[in-house]
Amino acid sequence: MCSISARTPNNTNLNDQLIYNYNSAQLSLPATLNVTINQMDGALGVGTYTLLSSTANQNFSQNPTVNATWLGGAAPGSYRFR
């Protein structure tokens, strides 16, 4: 889970981000990851929000199921975590 894509108008990709300092060891994620999305200005727009990234451009080998909680409005009509 590195990012979320939403398909409703006007996204311009502003968000918080968690950066993992790779430091020669992988990040270990649980099978189900709890993520709370606080929509500051209502439903998100089209585009990709990078939520989790890593120094050294390491790819995250895990792909947990995301248990998402949406605040600040309904969840976008269509979205996915990837």
Next chain:
Amino acid sequence: MGVIGANSGGLTKSGAGQLTLQSGGSITPGYTGPTIVHQGNLQCPGITGFSSTNIQVDAGASVTVQNVSITLGSSAQTLSGSGTFQGSSGGGALTLAANATIQPGGSGKFGSLTIGGASGAGVTVQSGATFVFDLSKNPQQHKSKRPAHL
């Protein structure tokens, strides 16, 4: 250097210098008030956890854990801010346990939070831990809040 009392008090660090939170062993300090690092570096040799329910590391500031592994979120605990929280050489892994809430930037504030273990040790996120992200579709409205490094 004084002693922060158990079950009371907190720690707020301002100023660009370094402060060492001396443990005298591998312990979790007993104070339950917030741990806030506005500037500089908070060195934590032997600190295996915090009793603080809120740990905040602001942009440009850092918390460095030395000599031991550390677990956050054994009980309800939030790590927030736009700084860095990580282990250093001689340290171990960072574990984010079931009651950990990780909130980059902070509540209603945009930012990037960096986490890491000591070299080769990594970070383990356990089931139940929660990542909280603020997102906006309108950057202009929040431009003044946007950290320069984003």
